[in-house]
Amino acid sequence: MADGTEAALRELSDYLGDDMAACNRAIVERMDSPVALIPQLAAHLVAAGGKRLRPLLTLASARLCGYEPGPARQRHVSLAACVEFIHTATLLHDDVVDDSLLRRGLASANAVFGNKASVLVGDFLFARSFQLMTDDGSLKVMAILSSASATIAEGEVLQMSTQNDLSTSVEQYLEVIHGKTAALFAAACRVGAVVADRPEAEELALESYGTNLGMAFQLVDDALDYAADQAILGKTVGDDFREGKITLPILAAYAAGSDEDRIFWRRVIEDSEQSPEDLDRALSLIESTDAIETTLNRAAVYAQAARDALEIFPESRLRRLLQDTAGYTVSRAR
Amino acid sequence: MADGTEAALRELSDYLGDDMAACNRAIVERMDSPVALIPQLAAHLVAAGGKRLRPLLTLASARLCGYEPGPARQRHVSLAACVEFIHTATLLHDDVVDDSLLRRGLASANAVFGNKASVLVGDFLFARSFQLMTDDGSLKVMAILSSASATIAEGEVLQMSTQNDLSTSVEQYLEVIHGKTAALFAAACRVGAVVADRPEAEELALESYGTNLGMAFQLVDDALDYAADQAILGKTVGDDFREGKITLPILAAYAAGSDEDRIFWRRVIEDSEQSPEDLDRALSLIESTDAIETTLNRAAVYAQAARDALEIFPESRLRRLLQDTAGYTVSRAR
Numbered sequence: 001m002a003d004g005t006e007a008a009l010r011e012l013s014d015y016l017g018d019d020m021a022a023c024n025r026a027i028v029e030r031m032d033s034p035v036a037l038i039p040q041l042a043a044h045l046v047a048a049g050g051k052r053l054r055p056l057l058t059l060a061s062a063r064l065c066g067y068e069p070g071p072a073r074q075r076h077v078s079l080a081a082c083v084e085f086i087h088t089a090t091l092l093h094d095d096v097v098d099d100s101l102l103r104r105g106l107a108s109a110n111a112v113f114g115n116k117a118s119v120l121v122g123d124f125l126f127a128r129s130f131q132l133m134t135d136d137g138s139l140k141v142m143a144i145l146s147s148a149s150a151t152i153a154e155g156e157v158l159q160m161s162t163q164n165d166l167s168t169s170v171e172q173y174l175e176v177i178h179g180k181t182a183a184l185f186a187a188a189c190r191v192g193a194v195v196a197d198r199p200e201a202e203e204l205a206l207e208s209y210g211t212n213l214g215m216a217f218q219l220v221d222d223a224l225d226y227a228a229d230q231a232i233l234g235k236t237v238g239d240d241f242r243e244g245k246i247t248l249p250i251l252a253a254y255a256a257g258s259d260e261d262r263i264f265w266r267r268v269i270e271d272s273e274q275s276p277e278d279l280d281r282a283l284s285l286i287e288s289t290d291a292i293e294t295t296l297n298r299a300a301v302y303a304q305a306a307r308d309a310l311e312i313f314p315e316s317r318l319r320r321l322l323q324d325t326a327g328y329t330v331s332r333a334r
Numbered sequence: 335m336a337d338g339t340e341a342a343l344r345e346l347s348d349y350l351g352d353d354m355a356a357c358n359r360a361i362v363e364r365m366d367s368p369v370a371l372i373p374q375l376a377a378h379l380v381a382a383g384g385k386r387l388r389p390l391l392t393l394a395s396a397r398l399c400g401y402e403p404g405p406a407r408q409r410h411v412s413l414a415a416c417v418e419f420i421h422t423a424t425l426l427h428d429d430v431v432d433d434s435l436l437r438r439g440l441a442s443a444n445a446v447f448g449n450k451a452s453v454l455v456g457d458f459l460f461a462r463s464f465q466l467m468t469d470d471g472s473l474k475v476m477a478i479l480s481s482a483s484a485t486i487a488e489g490e491v492l493q494m495s496t497q498n499d500l501s502t503s504v505e506q507y508l509e510v511i512h513g514k515t516a517a518l519f520a521a522a523c524r525v526g527a528v529v530a531d532r533p534e535a536e537e538l539a540l541e542s543y544g545t546n547l548g549m550a551f552q553l554v555d556d557a558l559d560y561a562a563d564q565a566i567l568g569k570t571v572g573d574d575f576r577e578g579k580i581t582l583p584i585l586a587a588y589a590a591g592s593d594e595d596r597i598f599w600r601r602v603i604e605d606s607e608q609s610p611e612d613l614d615r616a617l618s619l620i621e622s623t624d625a626i627e628t629t630l631n632r633a634a635v636y637a638q639a640a641r642d643a644l645e646i647f648p649e650s651r652l653r654r655l656l657q658d659t660a661g662y663t664v665s666r667a668r
Contacts, residue, residue: 035488037495093457097450116431116494119453123427123460124487130464130480137473146464153458154369160450161371 008324055080061192085129092122148187155179182214212306219299222247252291342658389414395526419463426456482521489513516548546640553633556581586625
């Protein structure tokens with residue numbers, strides 16, 4: 001991980017320090033419920049931290065569009081919390097769907113509290129996110145975030161449908177990651193522009209930034225599942241492999257593989273017949289076919305598109321930080 | 335099941351036949367998605383039918399308040415579909431949480447499509463319900479339905495927390511059924527009044543009708559789990575017992591039981607140690623302590639309160655049908 005680029009994200013977070021602190025307070029406040037298990041499970045997630053990338057995007061987008069908050073003018077903060085609730089709800093449900101034991105390097109909520117609690121608290125956070133939108137009162141914001149929520153679910157279902165299926169096309173894979181990741185990045189950015197009440201061109205530019213950043217981010221995440229060590233990644237290496245999840249590293253290695261390699265891939269991915277040494281063989285096939293490089297190159301194209309999308313805004317420190325964040329997304333894996 | 339009272343519900347459904355047909359069309363249309371598994375799983379649920387009680391309440395409430403639909407004035411229909419989506423999403427997640435194999439007498443969605451698909455399609459329907467609300471455009475409706483959604487999730491989490499716990503109080507049990515059932519009944523009725531733009535007293539009367547009807551409905555459902563045969567109930571008898579779910583029949587039988595009976599209840603409910611003949615013993619203890627009668631008597635009080643709540647409306651066929659429906663809710667179990 002290149003320190004210079006990781007610094008971009010930290011700098012962005014510091015630049016928006018007051019907003020982020022307010023957002024964190026809003027998250028804790030609005031996760032509360034008289035039903036004790038809800039704040040308990042929520043606290044587990046808050047403690048696990050995470051980069052809070054999505055709310056950061058909402059806050060940064062609002063500021064880039066010149067939104068001037070005041071004591072009674074904190075729409076960007078409550079919508080940033082709302083975006084994080086949607087994200088957290090999908091994480092809780094993902095971990096149930098994937099039977100994941102780790103999340104951000106800690107035991108996942110389902111591992112600690114059980115699948116039932118994770119499903120139900122996910123539903124609660126999802127409902128709460130809609131209460132936050134309702135409190136905000138903008139139909140436009142609601143349309144953006146409710147549509148993103150439906151797209152996320154569609155992406156997750158599509159991902160499930162492609163699982164263990166090596167005939168999945170790269171286009172289908174891109175549709176999956178657009179749904180499961182890029183749609184919420186895009187919505188998070190766009191609602192920031194909406195609260196600032198800016199011309200549609202700026203909304204669309206930020207939406208494009210979010211979409212492309214999200215695509216790059218997920219491609220890199222999928223690459224890291226075969227490339228990073230567990231401490232950096234904060235999750236179990238080879239998770240995707242063991243689940244038979246179809247990601248670009250697999251598709252690229254399969255496409256470039258020999259007949260013998262393909263027999264291997266079909267056994268481990270399509271038939272889910274894996275022995276302990278198969279992950280090593282998979283990693284070596286991925287390396288010999290440059291499948292990680294293929295994945296990261298594609299991510300770099302999206303990252304560049306994200307940077308370009310912001311060119312319609314005048315140069316500023318914030319614009320540079322957002323553009324550097326796009327760069328960081330890819331360089332963290334190189 | 336008494337035919338005279340079942341007729342009330344059928345008559346209500348017939349009386350609102352055109353509205354219900356429009357609602358069913360809206361449900362099928364808005365369940366659609368380019369991701370094939372979503373309409374497939376949704377069709378399974380639509381095929382399983384069900385009484386569509388909640389959308390019926392929205393349609394009836396709007397009509398009772400004098401809402402006059404037109405070709406471009408179908409808010410009651412799309413909000414009725416929206417209410418059914420919220421309900422269906424919670425059913426899908428419930429069946430995952432409870433590992434249920436049957437739903438309305440057919441194989442449950444999770445049994446056919448797996449838990450993962452049920453979680454994700456539930457999320458999709460939930461998101462779609464918020465899109466329907468957004469399309470409707472009323473912040474008041476959104477506040478009512480998003481708050482009900484959060485309350486449902488809280489009720490489900492509370493139910494999970496009380497599972498296997500015989501020290502659960504009757505008040506806690508009532509809070510659970512208020513959340514898991516009555517809150518959506520109440521919201522379904524109230525939004526009907528909101529679209530008709532009626533004075534708040536009528537909104538509150540319908541909300542009270544819905545709350546009390548929902549409480550009665552769930553109490554009876556919990557009684558039927560120990561009293562009905564599977565063909566009538568459309569679900570496996572003794573499900574609640576096997577799950578150690580705390581419902582009023584159990585609490586009443588435990589409270590009225592001898593020391594020896596209580597040892598039995600603690601073993602089967604708190605320690606989840608059940609052998610095949612234990613359900614029969616539980617049923618006979620429930621019978622000897624009049625626990626079903628206790629439960630149904632309480633349901634009858636709520637049903638009466640539901641009927642009374644509608645007295646502020648002028649007498650009409652529709653009012654009578656809604657009041658008879660409340661009566662039916664209890665008499666179906668007697």
